[in-house]
Amino acid sequence: MNIVAPEQIIIYFIDLIFIFFSVIFLKTSITMIRRFDFNSSTTFQYTLEKKNTLISAIVSFLILLKLPLIFFFLYLLDSLSSSIPGAMCAVGVLNSTPYGAYLIILKVTILFVLGYWFYINKFDLQTYGFKYTKLKYRLLIFITLLIILEFLLEINLFNNISPEKIVSCCGSVFGGELRQFSTFLINIENSLSVLAIIVVFVVMTLAFMFKKYRLYGFTVFFFLLTAIYSLIDFFSTYIYELPTHRCPFCILQRDYNHIGYVLYFLLFFGTFYGSNLLVLSNITSEKTKRVWINISYAMCLIYILIVSFYVLKYYIGNGVWLTD
Template sequence: MSVFLSNAVIAFLLAEFVLLVLMSISLFYVVRIVRSWDYNALTSLQYSLEKQNYLVNTILLFCVCIKIVLFIFFALCLNELSDIVPGAMCSAGVIGSNKFGGILMLTKILLIFGLGIWLVINKLDLQALNFPYLKKKYAIFICLFVMILLELCIEISFFYNIPLKVPVFCCSVTFQAPKLPFGYTNFGLVSVFYVLFFVILVLNFLKQSMTSFVANLLFLVLSYYAITYFFGLYVYEQPNHKCPYCMLKGDYFYVGYLIWGSLFLGVFYGLMPYLVEIITKTNYS
């Protein structure tokens, strides 16, 4: 038996491949637009490029939105695979079943943030009259396209190397040993969590984008530990159940999607102002 026979895996990889084809078609026009774009030119070529620009934007907007939805579907796919992977009780066992799992998850998270930044830059570019960020947003897209191509290769390697005969370690083993950073206790971890959260609110109010950027990066890492080793215990109602993935299952009413989704969304809005200011060379508020 192979995981490639799973309906969820087939549907997921097929959707990823279709999006890659659409993005590849868009890439062809993106290169042409970037090479020949001159907003001040009154030529038939420029007129044609502007029409192609709107078409490409529509395709990319669709692809980016679907890509974000596929991130959620990937989590559901892992939950389904946990039923056939020996020793796996949740996504933690599937992700940790081979060396590609952690790399794939990190790549997907980075892509989600990168695609979000592209959406913001694209919106700012379309709102302006002269498309001031057109070349920059397409340069970002080209980088994201390379990452998406790499992601698909890692996905195939990950699914191919999932063992179906050898038992894997799951959350009961992986997250059982204390792994809090800097020797924190749970009390210290939660205290720093709330202090940093308050600091971020103050920095956002004062519009200190660069400092807020650094604070949000720290908050993202700290929140992972806080949710896994403290807040998650109240979700599971068990003092020894430490796992960032089990809360994504139906047994806990899929509350993990709300918890992790709100965390990623909040951190994204905290990181965004500084990144947008770097890209656009303007103040963003």
């Protein structure tokens, strides 16, 4: 196992904690799915209910550890770029193996699924008869598999990092007519990427105004995709004030006031709470839906205002738009 930075040990340690408890919970999860029966008054059922409460508390605590870990992971990748030839930011580190982009996508997916589990568990404990117990333990098994896969991809990533290996910088990855990040192609004209996010946000706004929860929850996934595309293809150039610099990771650096952490926090949590309206629509109350849609729309709106601010700031200061 290749240890390239002390922070890597922290990531491995927390991941191993997750794997350790998840594997332990596997047996209990299978038992819960097969034998949990609230209507039963046996000693075994009482034991299962106590285990349910205990596991719920432990997993909820582990989720609190996992939430900031993805941002810490991005910080670690960015800090490693200075020791890898050709790398200017986290892009070069991720491109050191063909699995870097998949690992980022998997981490975000795990973050979303853990969030879904947290709220399913919350509703389960509040519902008479623990109505969603079997559902949340099926999801817990799936989460365990994702976490194990994540750990294997992390080991592969760090094991293939070498100070002697030259990698592509973000200018090469996201520059030119065809911009490629590992196996993911980005080839959208600036005007189209901006138009796409405007159209999606308008639909989100209408769904928000008329409280169309399922439509909002469905649209928010497209908002996440178009926001990332437009950030890479358009808005990042105004943050860097350089038309050829398109990178979703350099904005994490101190030179740009770490604005990337703020943008990704707003984007991920805004879309997560919005997606709850679709994924968890059948198990939550109208009051909770109103809270979720308000939080989601506020975060997404703030994201739009921040990235738009950089565009207007450049135009007001220079009197022209950035062009390639």
